[in-house]
Amino acid sequence: xxxxxxxxxxxxxxxxxxxxxxxxxxxxxxxxxxxxxxxxxxxxxxxxxxxxxxxxxxxxxxxxxxxxxxxxxxxxxxxxxxxxxxxxxxxxxxxxxxxxxxxxxxxxxxxxxxxxxxxxxxxxxxxxxxxxxxxxxxxxxxxxxxxxxxxxxxxxxxxxxxxxxxxxxxxxxxxxxxxxxxxxxxxxxxxxxxxxxxxxxxxxxxxxxxxxxxxxxxxxxxxxxxxxxxxxxxxxxxxxxxxxxxxxxxxxxxxxxxxxxxxxxxxxxxxxxxxxxxxxxxxxxxxxxxxxxxxxxxxxxxxx
Ligand SMILES: Cc1cc2nc3c(=O)[nH]c(=O)nc-3n(C[C@H](O)[C@H](O)[C@H](O)COP(=O)(O)O)c2cc1C
Numbered sequence: 001x002x003x004x005x006x007x008x009x010x011x012x013x014x015x016x017x018x019x020x021x022x023x024x025x026x027x028x029x030x031x032x033x034x035x036x037x038x039x040x041x042x043x044x045x046x047x048x049x050x051x052x053x054x055x056x057x058x059x060x061x062x063x064x065x066x067x068x069x070x071x072x073x074x075x076x077x078x079x080x081x082x083x084x085x086x087x088x089x090x091x092x093x094x095x096x097x098x099x100x101x102x103x104x105x106x107x108x109x110x111x112x113x114x115x116x117x118x119x120x121x122x123x124x125x126x127x128x129x130x131x132x133x134x135x136x137x138x139x140x141x142x143x144x145x146x147x148x149x150x151x152x153x154x155x156x157x158x159x160x161x162x163x164x165x166x167x168x169x170x171x172x173x174x175x176x177x178x179x180x181x182x183x184x185x186x187x188x189x190x191x192x193x194x195x196x197x198x199x200x201x202x203x204x205x206x207x208x209x210x211x212x213x214x215x216x217x218x219x220x221x222x223x224x225x226x227x228x229x230x231x232x233x234x235x236x237x238x239x240x241x242x243x244x245x246x247x248x249x250x251x252x253x254x255x256x257x258x259x260x261x262x263x264x265x266x267x268x269x270x271x272x273x274x275x276x277x278x279x280x281x282x283x284x285x286x287x288x289x290x291x292x293x294x295x296x297x298x299x300x301x302x303x304x
Contacts, residue, residue, distance in 0.1 A: 004286055004293035005279060007041070007259050009237045010160035010185035012095055012122050014041035014260060016279045017294060018250070021241055021264030022047055022099035022124060022164070023072070025272075029088030036094040039275035043089075044262065045082065047099040047126040049135075050111055052078040057208045062197045067216025067243070068265050069197055071209035074101060074132050079114045086119040095121030097162065101135045102149070109152040116157045123159065125149065128166035128191035130213040137166040137194070143178035150182035160185040162239065165226070167219075168194045172226050173233035180234045188239040188262065189226040193219050216265035219243045224256045231257025231299050245269065247281020254282075254294060255301040 005016035020043040025031045032043040055075025062069040079100070089096045098115035100123050102108035112123045127140035127149065139145055146163070153161050163179040165172055167190040176187050192213025197206045205211075223242025230238055240258030244250055245266040253261055266274045282294065291297055 002293070005041075005282060007294060009122070009162065009239065009260055012042070012160050014095070015093065016041040017254070017258075017260040017282070018275045018278055019097070019239065019260055019262045020044055020267075021262035022126065024264040024267055026099070027076075029085035032085075032096065033088045033092060035272055035275065036089075036092050038272040039279055040094060040263075041260070042095045042097055042121075044097045044099050044124055046076055047074055047101045047129070048076045048079045048082060048111065048115075049074070049101050049103075050079060050107055052076065052081070059207055060209075062206050062212070064197060064214070064218070066218035067214050068268065069195055069207065069212045069214050070192070071207045071212035073209065074129060074135070079111050079118075083118040090119055097122045097124050099124045099126050099164070101126045101129065103135055105145075105149045105152045108149045109156040112153045112161075113156045116159050120159060122162055122185075123153065123157065124162040124164050124188060125153065126164055126191070128164050130166060130168055130192055130194040130211065137168050137191070140164075140166045140175060141169050143175055146175065147178050147182035150179055150184050154183040162186045162188050164188040164191055164241075165230075166191050167222050167226055167242075173229050176230045176234050180236050184236060186237040186239060187230055187234065188241055189230055190219070190223045190242045193222060215242070216269070217243045217245060220249055220252075224252055227253055227258050228256040228301065231302060244278070245274070247278045247285060250278045250282055251285055251297070254297050255299070257299040257302065259294075259298050
């Protein structure tokens with residue numbers, strides 16, 4: 001019998017649609033191995049660049065009453081360091097996707113090349129980080145720069161290229177279309193929403209960087225809207241991300257048009273069992289509603 005949860009992003013086959021989102025537990029091979037063993041269909045690494053980066057001073061994370069606010073500053077050991085970590089992951093069934101960033105299109109292409117050499121099944125371009133200047137959202141708000149990056153990466157590697165978009169733009173569909181035009185294999189929507197928190201006691205912004213990115217339940221309706229809009233604008237697969245905490249959230253994203261789902265903040269508020277509870281919930285939902293597999297519900301909310 002075929003697996004009702006099986007899904008695909010370009011030629012990347014997943015046994016279920018759930019994936020670890022970039023930046024949450026994606027620093028080591030062992031932590032990602034645990035996530036796969038807990039039921040995730042794929043894992044995405046912390047975003048990595050060519051050189052090591054320390055990131056910002058603390059405080060880098062603030063808990064709000066509706067999610068997390070973070071400005072880590074992309075701390076990472078540099079892409080080459082990750083070769084050793086991959087030894088934990090190479091034997092496992094679920095693919096490892098490398099989240100990468102660069103300070104120029106050439107940088108992105110170079111990091112992508114190294115990522116594939118050390119075992120990436122696909123790369124996810126972080127052009128959406130809301131708090132590091134010259135990389136991230138600044139790039140992901142500029143369609144022509146984004147196109148150049150995607151083209152360069154595509155020319156460099158023969159693995160799927162996923163473009164992770166920022167919601168902090170006027171029209172996310174314009175950026176998604178630019179990514180598709182340049183040859184992206186899939187879109188991931190969304191990264192965090194630019195936000196801040198101020199401490200009434202000190203009268204100052206709490207994060208050392210002042211601004212950060214909001215994740216978790218507060219941003220789910222924004223993510224669902226973005227996926228819904230992008231689904232009408234492009235023909236490539238969409239990975240939904242933002243505020244998924246349970247199977248109902250996951251189904252909402254599938255109905256909006258996502259064919260896979262990334263989970264980040266819910267791991268901090270619950271634990272890594274969230275992958276199994278989400279996939280079990282989707283399976284029960286499909287059975288209960290009489291659907292054969294998740295393909296039957298992807299984008300169903302568009303059929304009015
Ligand atoms: C602490 C933290 C670190 C993150 N680091 C990255 C990162 O390195 N690269 C990236 O593309 N997204 C990063 N993100 C964003 C997540 O991958 C995800 O897009 C966002 O948190 C929304 O999903 P969620 O609500 O399920 O967490 C980070 C999020 C958090 C909370």
